[in-house]
Every structure is written in structure tokens, then in C-alpha cells.
Amino acid sequence: MMSAAEMLDRIFVTVPMLRVEMCGETVSISNVAAGTAKRCGPEILELLEYFREPRTLRSWLTRPGASPQNVPTAISHAFLIDVDQLVTAEVGPIGSATRVSELLAQEVRADTVIFGAPVDVASTGRGGARCGPMEIRKQMQLPFAAAGTAAGTVYLDFEMRRQYSGPPPSIADLGSVAGLAGEGMATYGPRITLLSEMILGSGAVPGMLGGDHSCTAFALEAHLRHWPALGILHFDAHHDLWPPAGPQFDYFTHANVFHRSLGSPMLKAIRQLGLRVFEAASAHRLQDDSRVSFFSARELQRMEPEAALAGLPRDIPYYLTFDIDCIDPIQAPETGTPLPGGLSYHQALDLVDYAAREFELVGWDIVEVGQASGAFNGAAGCAARLVRQLLLGNRPFEPLGAYTQPVSTSLRAPVDPASAARRQPQLDGLGIWTGSSH
Ligand SMILES: [Mn+2]
Structure with missing residues (x-):
């Protein structure tokens, strides 16, 4: 049981999407997702407005003229929520398991802050x-150490023939956005936006593990508010540009994600990569927008990453969103709407690596990874490796000729056997080597 003093220093935030109805002298507030409702005096609105920014209870109670009277009601009816209850901790965190309150209080500094969005209510295919x-966390097995504690660790990537130098990435994992049974995206999604805003406010790069692709629309909402201009690199078999079928169908699906984002003038460009969907559509449903460009999966078979990402404005930050169905279902079958003829894992890795080096990536997600149907989940395996490449981002590295020996050295100087023995690598299951420099 928390003491009153401890409670005062907890950080609370107003739950998004509360329903507010004025009824004469009183106001009726309801949290539809939680199933709570309460009629209150109108002064509760000031309280809920104040906590739209995450703040401690103490800060409210020490404000001149602020009243404590609605605080217990607001908390017991889930109008105000402790920020740590926005998420549930997950097994196998990537980097250091971190509470939201620790991030907000700046007790943890991270380059990237990971969170999950385990939801598929907006999928039109298999759930x-x-x-x-x-599934992605299970396959990460990353040796990335807890934020700020990894001095002296180096990362090798045999596949890419690189030895990363400089400080390793510091990564915090908040767990996953908590959901309520039967909840839809109209209320779950805004909590993705809220968490993304908090991460952006901390100065870190948000990295989201979906979830169906509708999650991306909500993460993007935070980004499009935060950045004055933004571009999107969109990996997908489908364009996800469908407008709602009509005003009566204004619900969220994983097929109308980018139609929603294009409503923002802050979105300057979107490059779609890997498209291969055959569909019949009335022409008016897909309108030309000069911000949208694409290459099909077939076109990409003959293109280098440089060409695939050419022609985009380079003076703006980018959000990278990766629907795992971009990769061919032979390698990544565990997804809701698979289509044949996708990118190979290696093509995708080359593109993501190029994007991370050449573009300023300020946020990313990997979505639509489904449950394993057998012993190995290929989609999650591909996703985990793409996550690793995104976490390494644009870090400097030395090219490797063989194991830990830089190419330049191997070509020019004989190897000192004693030093080679000291640098004997330890392999883990993902082909990453880590060791402290002892
Ligand atoms: Mn998609």
C-alpha cells in the first residue's frame, strides 16, 4: 500500500478520449473504455485540463486556489491515471526495463525508447x-546492455562485416500499452499517441512493436504534432491509403493509416516500398497526392537502396514504418495479410540499414508480426533483426575482413597472434558478438 506522501509524488495524466457532457450546473464525465461515469461539479474540468500534461499530484495540490475535492473521484473513476499504469511490463525487455515515470522524471536517459502495442482489433485479415x-521480444536476445551501464562493450555484426565503435546504444523498454478487454482503437489508439508524446518529450526516438498497422496512425499523430515537417518511409505489401468507405464508416483499420496521416500538412513526403496488391477500386477512392511515391516489390528486385530512396527531401526528419508483410511470406509467413512476391529479408535489411544511415530517423515501428504457427516464427525473426539494425542506426563502425580484424589491418599488417587470441569472439544465436574490452 502506497503512503499518502508517496502518492503525492506519483505522476498522473488525464486519460485521453474521456466523454464530457454538460448537464445544467453539473458535468457528466465518462471513460467509455473503462465503463465508468460520474456527475461532478464543473470545476473538475480544470483538474482534467491541468493533467493533460503528466504531472505529480503534489504540483496540483500546492497550486494557489487548487482544490483537492475532485482528485479521489478522478482517480477512482479512471479519469486520471498513474502514468505507470499506461503500460504493462513485458518479459524479455529490449535494453533496460523502464517505468514511464522514470522516463518523465528524467531518471533514465535513452537514445531509443521501445514500447509494444499488442492489439489487432483493426486488422481486416487474420488476427x-x-x-x-x-514474439519479437522473444527473438531479440540482444546483448544491448541496460542504459548507461554498457561502457566498454563493442558490437560486431558478422553478416554486415562491421565492428561498431563508440558508445553502444542506450535503450529503454517501457513494456506494452495496456488494453482493456473488448477495447477498440478509438480509445486504445490515443494512449499510443500519449505514450509517443512522452517519449518524444524526453528527447528519445520512440520505437514501437505492433500490433496491426492502425497503431502507426496514432504514433504518427504524436510525431506530426512534434515535428514541423516529417517524411515517412513505408515498407509494406499494401499501400494502406484507403479513405473511409463513407462518413458512417469512419473507423480505424490497418488499411487507412496513411490516408489519415496525409490529412496533416506537416507530412511532406511518403515513400512506399514493396507494394504488390491487386485490387479493384473506383478511381475516386485513391486520389493523387504529390507527397506520395512508391516502388513495387518487383521494381525493387532490380534497384539498389540508393535508387529506392532517391528523390526524397533530405532536410526533414523521417519516421520509418515496417509492415512485416513487405517481406516475402516464404521468409515471414506469420502475418495477417500475406502476399507472394515480397522483398527478401536481405533486401529489406539493406534498405533499412541505408535509411538509418542516410536519413534522420526520429521514430520507427515494426507491425503486423503474428503468432508462430510452428517452432520458429520467421516473421518475428526477420523483425527482430530489423529492430537490431534500427537500434544500431547510424553508429560508426569499422569494416571487418575476418571476425574482429579490420580490413585495413588484414590487408596491410601481419596479425599479432597474442592480440588475436584476446579478441576471440563469443557467438550468440543471432550472430552478434559482445564482450567487454578486457
Ligand atoms: Mn500495412
């Missing part, structure tokens, strides 16, 4: 993407 965060 299962709610398992994505868990």
Missing part, C-alpha cells in the same frame, strides 16, 4: 498481431 511485441 494475431497482438502477439507481435511478445
Whole structure:
């Protein structure tokens, strides 16, 4: 049981999407997702407005003229929520398991802050993407140490023939956005936006593990408010540009993600990569927008990453969103709407690596990874490796000729056997080597 003094220093925030109705002298507030409702005096609105920014209870109670009277009601009816209750901790965190309150109080500094969005209510295909965060975390097995504690560790990447130098990435993992049974995206999604805003406010790069692709629309909402201009690199078999079928169908699906984002003038460009969907559509449903450009999966078979990402404005930050169905279902079958003829894992890795080096990536997600159907989850395996490449981002590295020996050295100087023995690598299951420099 928390003491009153401890409670005062907890950080609370107003739950998004409360329903507020004025009824004469009183106001009726309801949290539809939680199933709570309460009629209150109108002064509660000031309280809820104040906590739209995450703040401690103490800060409210020490404000001149502020009243404590609605605080217990607001908390017991889930109008105000402790920020740590926005998420549930997950097994196998990537980097250091971190509470939201620690991030907000700046007790943890991280380059990237990971969170999961285990939800698939907006999928029109097979479900299962709610398992994505868990399935990806299971396959990460990353040696990335807890934030700020990894001095002296180096990372090798045999596949890419690189030895990364400089400080390793510091990564915090908040767990996953908590959901309520039967909840839809109209209330779950805004909590993704809220968490993304908090991470952006901390100065870190948010990295989201979906979830169906509708999650991206809510993360992007935070980005499009935060950045004066933004571009999107969109990996997908589908364009996800469908407008709602009509005003009566204004619900969220994983197929109308970018139609929603294009409503923002802050979105300057979107490059779609890997498209290969055959569809019949009335022409008016897909309107030309000069911000949208794409290459099909087939076109990409003959293109270098440089060409695939050419022609985009380079003076703006980018958000990278990766729907795992971009990769061919032979390698990544565990997804809701698979289509044949996708990118190979290696093509995708080359593109993501190039994007991370050449563009300023300020946020990213990997979505639509489903549940394993057998012993190995190929989609999650591909996703975990793409996550690793995104976490390494644009860090400097030395090219490797063989194991830990830089190419330049191997070509020019004989190897000192004693030093080679000291640098004997330890392999882990993902082909990453880590060791402290002892
Ligand atoms: Mn998609």
C-alpha cells in the first residue's frame, strides 16, 4: 500500500478520449473504455485540463486556489491515471526495463525508447498481431546492455562485416500499452499517441512493436504534432491509403493509416516500398497526392537502396514504418495479410540499414508480426533483426575482413597472434558478438 506522501509524488495524466457532457450546473464525465461515469461539479474540468500534461499530484495540490475535492473521484473513476499504469511490463525487455515515470522524471536517459502495442482489433485479415511485441521480444536476445551501464562493450555484426565503435546504444523498454478487454482503437489508439508524446518529450526516438498497422496512425499523430515537417518511409505489401468507405464508416483499420496521416500538412513526403496488391477500386477512392511515391516489390528486385530512396527531401526528419508483410511470406509467413512476391529479408535489411544511415530517423515501428504457427516464427525473426539494425542506426563502425580484424589491418599488417587470441569472439544465436574490452 502506497503512503499518502508517496502518492503525492506519483505522476498522473488525464486519460485521453474521456466523454464530457454538460448537464445544467453539473458535468457528466465518462471513460467509455473503462465503463465508468460520474456527475461532478464543473470545476473538475480544470483538474482534467491541468493533467493533460503528466504531472505529480503534489504540483496540483500546492497550486494557489487548487482544490483537492475532485482528485479521489478522478482517480477512482479512471479519469486520471498513474502514468505507470499506461503500460504493462513485458518479459524479455529490449535494453533496460523502464517505468514511464522514470522516463518523465528524467531518471533514465535513452537514445531509443521501445514500447509494444499488442492489439489487432483493426486488422481486416487474420488476427494475431497482438502477439507481435511478445514474439519479437522473444527473438531479440540482444546483448544491448541496460542504459548507461554498457561502457566498454563493442558490437560486431558478422553478416554486415562491421565492428561498431563508440558508445553502444542506450535503450529503454517501457513494456506494452495496456488494453482493456473488448477495447477498440478509438480509445486504445490515443494512449499510443500519449505514450509517443512522452517519449518524444524526453528527447528519445520512440520505437514501437505492433500490433496491426492502425497503431502507426496514432504514433504518427504524436510525431506530426512534434515535428514541423516529417517524411515517412513505408515498407509494406499494401499501400494502406484507403479513405473511409463513407462518413458512417469512419473507423480505424490497418488499411487507412496513411490516408489519415496525409490529412496533416506537416507530412511532406511518403515513400512506399514493396507494394504488390491487386485490387479493384473506383478511381475516386485513391486520389493523387504529390507527397506520395512508391516502388513495387518487383521494381525493387532490380534497384539498389540508393535508387529506392532517391528523390526524397533530405532536410526533414523521417519516421520509418515496417509492415512485416513487405517481406516475402516464404521468409515471414506469420502475418495477417500475406502476399507472394515480397522483398527478401536481405533486401529489406539493406534498405533499412541505408535509411538509418542516410536519413534522420526520429521514430520507427515494426507491425503486423503474428503468432508462430510452428517452432520458429520467421516473421518475428526477420523483425527482430530489423529492430537490431534500427537500434544500431547510424553508429560508426569499422569494416571487418575476418571476425574482429579490420580490413585495413588484414590487408596491410601481419596479425599479432597474442592480440588475436584476446579478441576471440563469443557467438550468440543471432550472430552478434559482445564482450567487454578486457
Ligand atoms: Mn500495412
